[in-house]
């Protein structure tokens with residue numbers, strides 16, 4: 001069975017001093033598509049994406065697809081607890 005993975009990370013892709021949300025879709029561990037969301041006002045509200053994939057599978061690449069990616073990017077941004085947690089090194093569970 002194919003595995004489908006969506007990997008999220010934050011990187012300053014546009015080198016504007018503000019991080020974009022990078023979304024990479026992997027199918028069976030092979031990168032299938034990458035799209036990133038940016039915050040046009042740099043206020044943490046992600047309202048722009050690079051070329052989206054056909055995320056909803058209706059055969060076109062339009063605002064519906066963008067909305068899905070933006071919803072993911074904005075939800076990810078709100079999960080700020082992980083940003084804080086990764087700074088603290090947890091003892092490895094062995």
Ligand SMILES: [Ca+2]
Pocket residue numbers: 053054055056057058059060061062064065
């Ligand atoms: Ca679509």
Ligand SMILES: [Ca+2]
Pocket residue numbers: 058060061062063064065
């Ligand atoms: Ca559509």
